[in-house]
Amino acid sequence: MNIMLDKPEEIAVARLLTLRQGLKMEMIGLRLTSKAPTCYSIIKKEFGFRGNKAKVLQQLENFLEEIGLDYE
Numbered sequence: 001m002n003i004m005l006d007k008p009e010e011i012a013v014a015r016l017l018t019l020r021q022g023l024k025m026e027m028i029g030l031r032l033t034s035k036a037p038t039c040y041s042i043i044k045k046e047f048g049f050r051g052n053k054a055k056v057l058q059q060l061e062n063f064l065e066e067i068g069l070d071y072e
Contacts, residue, residue: 017071019043020060027053 005011022032022039031038040053049059064071 013069016060016064016069020057020064020071023053023057023060027057 005014019039019042023043025032026038026040040056043049043056043060047060047063049056051059061071
């Protein structure tokens with residue numbers, strides 16, 4: 001199945017979901033890349049969330065629910 005994301009809104013949503021999944025992977029000890037900043041640091045910087053990885057994940061999921069994004 002091919003999905004084309006050509007609208008800026010669709011790309012932004014895909015990025016948010018990728019950051020969320022990346023943070024979940026970091027919580028179990030894996031990183032998406034060794035050279036780029038962690039998803040944890042990107043999320044904290046862009047959204048101003050505070051706390052450990054679990055708390056930041058919860059805050060991000062709450063944000064996704066507030067904007068009406070179904071991430072399950």
